Structure formats: structure tokens, C-alpha cells
Amino acid sequence: MNRKSAHLTLETVEGTGQRFGVLTGSGMRMTLDDRNGQQGPTPVETLLVALGGCSGMDVVSILRKKRQDIRHYEVVVTGEQREEHPRRFQRIEILHRVHGADLSPAALEDAIRLSDTKYCSVHASLVPEIEIISRYEIVPA
Amino acid sequence: MNRKSAHLTLETVEGTGQRFGVLTGSGMRMTLDDRNGQQGPTPVETLLVALGGCSGMDVVSILRKKRQDIRHYEVVVTGEQREEHPRRFQRIEILHRVHGADLSPAALEDAIRLSDTKYCSVHASLVPEIEIISRYEIVPA
Numbered sequence A, B: 001m002n003r004k005s006a007h008l009t010l011e012t013v014e015g016t017g018q019r020f021g022v023l024t025g026s027g028m029r030m031t032l033d034d035r036n037g038q039q040g041p042t043p044v045e046t047l048l049v050a051l052g053g054c055s056g057m058d059v060v061s062i063l064r065k066k067r068q069d070i071r072h073y074e075v076v077v078t079g080e081q082r083e084e085h086p087r088r089f090q091r092i093e094i095l096h097r098v099h100g101a102d103l104s105p106a107a108l109e110d111a112i113r114l115s116d117t118k119y120c121s122v123h124a125s126l127v128p129e130i131e132i133i134s135r136y137e138i139v140p141a
Helices: A043-065 A105-119 B043-065 B105-119
Strands: A002-010 A020-024 A029-032 A069-081 A089-101 A130-138 B002-010 B020-024 B027-030 B069-081 B088-101 B132-138
Touching: A002 B043, A020 B043, A029 B043, A043 A089, A043 A105, A043 B002, A043 B020, A043 B027, A043 B043, A069 B132, A089 B043, A105 A130, A130 B027, B043 B069, B043 B088, B043 B105, B105 B132
Parallel strands: A089 A130, B088 B132
Antiparallel strands: A002 A020, A002 B069, A020 A029, A069 A089, A069 B002, B002 B020, B020 B027, B069 B088
């Protein structure tokens, strides 16, 4: 069984703050906060982080298997939310920016496609009503 | 326009590590890592954190509006993933554990229902194939 967990504890019991201390099942700590508290990312930002990280780890792993020479790699995730409740995302763009020597666009396209359609657990957990666009930029090293 | 973003940079360019430093659009930093690196939560754990935080912030906010006397509040999120790719979640349980004086079960049930069905942007972003179960425990202070 592939089980994951997270334990969140409200740190701002007094007042109106909404800061939570988080301990994940793998023993990692982080802080979530609302827009006023600003001690950590908001939950909605955290969803984008989860998606970008999932996709980024897939892509870097596949590019390494394809022996691509990566010197620097960034993932920029941008999402637009609905104006009405529930304010789920309507559209998310995932930009993969890879710096390296002699990088193959075909290898990168293949890696992104495999992540989007097969490997990324977070991507596969999101409703199809969210338009998810993947793009890439290759920066020669 | 309600726009959110996150910028992830691969910190382990050499070797096989998959650690990403994250800067969110609201200026918050965190670290994501894979299971081997263990410098931060994994992307899949981070999805549970986003869901638990979103739901927890809704519930605490609604309980405060209903003038419930909260002394301690935890959210425990547990998810089971599919064994096959894509390993999206199959089932997620969100347990709200509220400690307080004279807490109203009806108020808590109402808060959870409003979050699950109306307010929680992360919940509304997840595919309906994921069975999401919300439970609660009231601990008298």
C-alpha cells in the first residue's frame, strides 16, 4: 500500500491568524499561512508547488536517463483561479526552462509528455476542467 | 484576475538528487525533495498538505464566525495512491481534531461541509475519482 500523510497543527489559536505547522509522514516540516500571516505559502500556492515539483522531478529524471547535459533547470508554474467559489484553478501553465549543452528539444518534449500523461501523480489528481499547458525553453550553456 | 505562481529551481544539478528550492508568488520559500534526499516534503505529500491546509483554514475560519471556543486544532490528512502509473490518489481522509470548550458538533459538521462543497479551492481542483472522506473528533477542553 502506497500511503502518504501530513499532520497540520494550528499555531495561531488566538486571534484571526491561520498559520499551520506541518509535519509530513516522511518527517519533513513546513509552514502554511494565509495571505495576511505570510509565514509560509498559502494552500493554493502549495498546490502549484506540488504540481511543479512533481512534473520537474519527472522531467529531470527522464532527461538524465536520456543523458542530456543539464546545467540549470527551473520550473515556473502560473495558475489562474475562478472568481467564484469554489475558486479552483481554471488554467495552469508549467514552464520548463532548461539550461545545458546540446540539449535535444525532442528529448525534452518527450520527457514533458511522459510526465503529463503517465508519471506525474499530482497532474493525474487534478480535474480535467483545469486546462494545464506545458511549455519549455532551452537555454544553450 | 486571481493569479498564483511558484518558481522552482533544481538545487541538485550534479548527481541524481531531485531537490528543488521554491519561491512562491507571495514571496515564501520552501524546499521540495524526493524520498532519498529528505530535505523537504515530496510533491505528493505536498498535495496532501495543500488539501489539509485549505480545508483547515476554511473550518477554523467558519468555527470562529460561529463563536466556537477553539483551544487546539489539528488536521490529519492520509492518502492512498494507486499502485500503477499515474499514481494518483485513490482515497484521501481528512480528519479534523478540535479541542475546545462546549464545541457544537453541528457547527463543526456545517463548517466541514461548507469547505468540502463550496470554499476549498484545492478540494474542488481534485478529480472526483478520488474518494475524499472528511471526519472529525471533538476533544473537550
